[in-house]
Amino acid sequence: MGEVMIQTTPVAEPAIWVEVLSRLHHDVAARYRFVDVPITVGRAYDNDVVVDDPHVAAHHLRITRGENGNLIAEDLGSLNGLYVDRARKPTPEVTLDAGHELSIGGTVLRVRTAAHEVPAETPMLRGLPYWPSAILCIVGVFALAGLDLWLSETQEPKAIRYFTPLLILTVAIVVWTTVWSVLTRVFTGRPRFGLHFLIVAIGLLGYSIYSQLAEVGAFAMSWTALANSSYVVAWLFLGGIVFSHLLVVNRARRPLKVIVALILVAAGIAMQSLKQSEYRSTYGQPALLSRLEPPALRLVSPQQESAFFTDSEAVRAKLDKARTEEPTGGGPPGDDDDE
């Protein structure tokens, strides 16, 4: 019996899976099952796995079993070599013990045995799991936007003033969500519209709440910068939203996605700050509290009048410095002709 067992050793070894991965997201593009080694990979048709990659040699790679039973991949002397994971230098031979990814030419391979353990199943959410919360958030966004419009309504109330912005907001949300769904569908096969919708809804609600608080807080605390800098927070929210969308599209390459989101945020803030400062210097618009609130919302105690004028004196030094500096560029068009 013992001898027989030794002779049938290959049968007892677990099956070997060779997976060809997509180049971009390393999803499995093709998967081959083998029970025996050696397995050869190359462009020639006498290989076990044939890849149509011009950068792959006719006989590029061979997978064999080492003395201790481990699988070993060896380069068969190809021009472009064998690269393991993200290594920068080719290896002639590698032991496949930790689910390495092998790059030959432009093709990425992964070798796993039947013994490979898979993670536990994720629970399947039936129906429309994201929709109720997403809709709740959107209702919140609309309610806040409507409230804001209503509270700043000083003329005859007209329904159209509410409908137009709300309609624009709706269209923007739909278009935005759809674009991300289409992208996700392209890369993963599932649109995941509900999840994308939820991301937008949460992001918008968060920003709506923040901007209202900032507006009221700027008045309450007499801190103008709070209201005037809410665009910075808006871009941060947008960065967060974009990052979340990217994660839904694909969970891989998180650091890259963080960087993309950060670049977006930084570029956005820089652009808007520049625009604001240029506008201010062109039209001489000072940064002031743009909206007063009912007196009851004031939290800080008022300054003594004499202290206010002492602070006003401090403005003088800035002006005296500014007057000696040359004005940059010209004013708004036709400015010099003002009479």
Added chain:
Amino acid sequence: MRAGAFARSAGRAVAQIFCPLAFGTLVATVIASAQTTTAQSTAAQTPPAQTPPAQGATAQSGSPAPPAAQPIQAPVPPEPPLMPPTPNVSAAAESIYATARPGLLQIRTLVEAAGRQSSIGSGFLVSPDGLAVTNYHVVSQYALEPKTYRLEYARPDGSQGALKLLAIDVANDVAIVQLDGTELPHLEFDPAALEDKSPRGERLYAMGNPLDLGFTIVEGTYNGFVEKSYNPRVHFTGAINPGMSGGPAVTAAGKVAGINVAKRLDGELVSFLVPASKASALFERAKTEPPLDLAHVRDEIDRQLITWQGAFYHALGEQGFKDTTLGPYQAPESAAPWFNCWARTNADETPRPRALLDSTSCNSQSSLYIAEDIETGRAELWHAYVRSTDLNPFQFAAFVSTYYGGAGSIRPWSRKRLTQPECHEDFIQRNESDKGGPVMRAVWCARAYRDFAGIYDVAITTVTQDRDKEALVSRLAMKGVSYDNAVALAQRFVRELAWAK
């Protein structure tokens, strides 16, 4: 409301001031400039025989104009007099013109590089050695940019030459210039006018070169000093036109009673003269003092502005404030006589406003012309009592915000002349020592003049913060003020804002 300065380049001034006439006058200007050149070329042969321009420019050109030009120009047909003309009046004007004419000047500001005139005005000789009086605004371009412009005169006999700028007085809009020559014909000041004692109703004759058409004489009436003007101005009822600035207004005896300076655009024949006493004072100064240093004209203007605003704000302080009651509040208004006040309400607007706003605005009549894009010297007090009829407290606060936010934009932004505004805002309360008064939101905004050290445009706006649906919005704006004077007046202003007793 707007007093037009008169030395602007003809085309521009015409477009601005005389909109309905723009086309016809523009044609006239073109013809007139052609006429001027012919006048110059013939001038050398027959200097004294220059006929004074009478009516249409085509009529003056001397050369037979093509008949087609007639309808465009539409010269005024001589009207049959209703009454036989009083022979001595017209004779007086004739003889006055004949006597004064040799002393008149047209003063041109030329662009140095192009050698063409960019603006024109008038002037008159006051001494045999070539000293002449004109308006500061006639020579302001040259005074501020002596490298870009130069000054030239043209006399009625056709002679021309360079002018030297000797002295300026920006507050009274007078300048003294000098041309080379000796034993020149000149005008003298009217002794009564020098003592500011001219009789109201006295007939005056304003002379100058309107719209570059040629030297003219205009009959009008002396109507005393303008009551609400801080800078003394004579009210002259007569037609002064662009280009006549700096020309003399003389009495029947041919003595100078004033200098043409401005007119109101919203009235008819409402014109202003600089009192002869101011011109005479500068003339006396120019005779003894060293001439203006052209490299430092801005410093001189700066000095004059500092002195002027010192006197103005001192006088304003002396006059004090009187309180007006607006709803539950008490607001200060200047007791000085040189403020022009207007009230406005939105109560009669349609659709019915959801918050009622009653405002009063008081402007000091103390504007100073420094350059085309620098007009300074004014103070403005503005109060608005606002109450909600239909707005909730948030909406009411939003309504009031539109008046609060406007505090920064003191004037259209010209960064060539002014720095960016710098502001300071906070909630304020009157010092504990003086009891009572509402908490207010206040914003202080100031800009500095780039050309003049120590001169600022300042505005302070306050909004009361003691009621949900009622507020007093107040603003004090000061142009061309020193920082200390601005702070002092603003502080006084804020202390006067209180609850009505």
